[in-house]
Amino acid sequence: MNQWIDIHSHILPAVDDGSVSMGQTKNMLRIAHEEGINYIIATPHYGAGCRNPDQEELRSKLELVRQEAKQIDESFHIDLGNELFFSDDIIEHLRKKKALTLAGTRYILVEFASAEAYGIIKTGLHRLLIYGYLPILAHVERYECLYQNYEGIYEMLRIGAYMQMNISGILGKHADRKVTHCRKLIEYELVHILGTNSHSDYGRAPRMKEGLELIRKKYGDSVINKFLENSTKLLNNQYI
Numbered sequence: 001m002n003q004w005i006d007i008h009s010h011i012l013p014a015v016d017d018g019s020v021s022m023g024q025t026k027n028m029l030r031i032a033h034e035e036g037i038n039y040i041i042a043t044p045h046y047g048a049g050c051r052n053p054d055q056e057e058l059r060s061k062l063e064l065v066r067q068e069a070k071q072i073d074e075s076f077h078i079d080l081g082n083e084l085f086f087s088d089d090i091i092e093h094l095r096k097k098k099a100l101t102l103a104g105t106r107y108i109l110v111e112f113a114s115a116e117a118y119g120i121i122k123t124g125l126h127r128l129l130i131y132g133y134l135p136i137l138a139h140v141e142r143y144e145c146l147y148q149n150y151e152g153i154y155e156m157l158r159i160g161a162y163m164q165m166n167i168s169g170i171l172g173k174h175a176d177r178k179v180t181h182c183r184k185l186i187e188y189e190l191v192h193i194l195g196t197n198s199h200s201d202y203g204r205a206p207r208m209k210e211g212l213e214l215i216r217k218k219y220g221d222s223v224i225n226k227f228l229e230n231s232t233k234l235l236n237n238q239y240i
Helices: 022-034 054-070 092-097 118-129 150-159 177-187 209-219 221-235
Strands: 004-009 039-044 045-047 077-080 083-085 105-112 134-137 162-166 193-195
Touching: 004 022, 004 118, 004 162, 004 193, 004 221, 022 054, 039 054, 054 077, 083 092, 105 118, 118 134, 118 221, 150 162, 150 177, 162 177, 177 209, 193 221, 209 221
Parallel strands: 004 039, 039 077, 045 083, 083 105, 105 134, 134 162, 162 193
Antiparallel strands: none
16 A cells, blocks of 8 residues: 655755656656655755755756656655755745745754764754744764764654654664664654655665564554654644
8 A cells, every 4th residue: 555655855856966867766756656655755955055956946857756656656746845954044045935844834854964963953953943843853863962862862852853764774683783773763752754865766765665564563553653644744734
């Protein structure tokens, strides 16, 4: 059954470090559909002060990708957002609608440098909340300051931030540092949204099935259902 929502994907062709061509995008769409994904929010990178793709170009390519998705399945939907690199200026870019929220909602996908200090990440997320946005921290498993810092992550949740984890992070040997960390994040209920963060049709393809099956076996259907419910609430612009 195709019901999964992927809120983190670099599937638009030739706009960032993701898909390099429409041919690759088509392959990514086919893989995603086979993996049970029926809704993708394309999230090309955006940074204040960086060379960012023009929104007209993004929307033009979005329409082409939507047409390809419909060829696969009429109910296969593609929407648009950005993966925002946090800086002091990013709020102004959001307010001027230069930078995009996720599918037109109040939710935003935001990343920081992986070695960023905890205080800077927490303060940045708090600033975004003050301005009325609902920040989702992209690939929570990547930040050194959050590794095994479960109390610190909880504090971010307490102020109103949300956490997205790349589903590939839970796959691999249990002895692997990242795998263990990712599984703990799910066990402690510190993740709201799963995403593929796909960039290609090979090494970083939009795959979900294996990770979802592992979660189902280890943590049960209720955890799977909660992730689906959260993604649906996001699309409906409701609080998770």
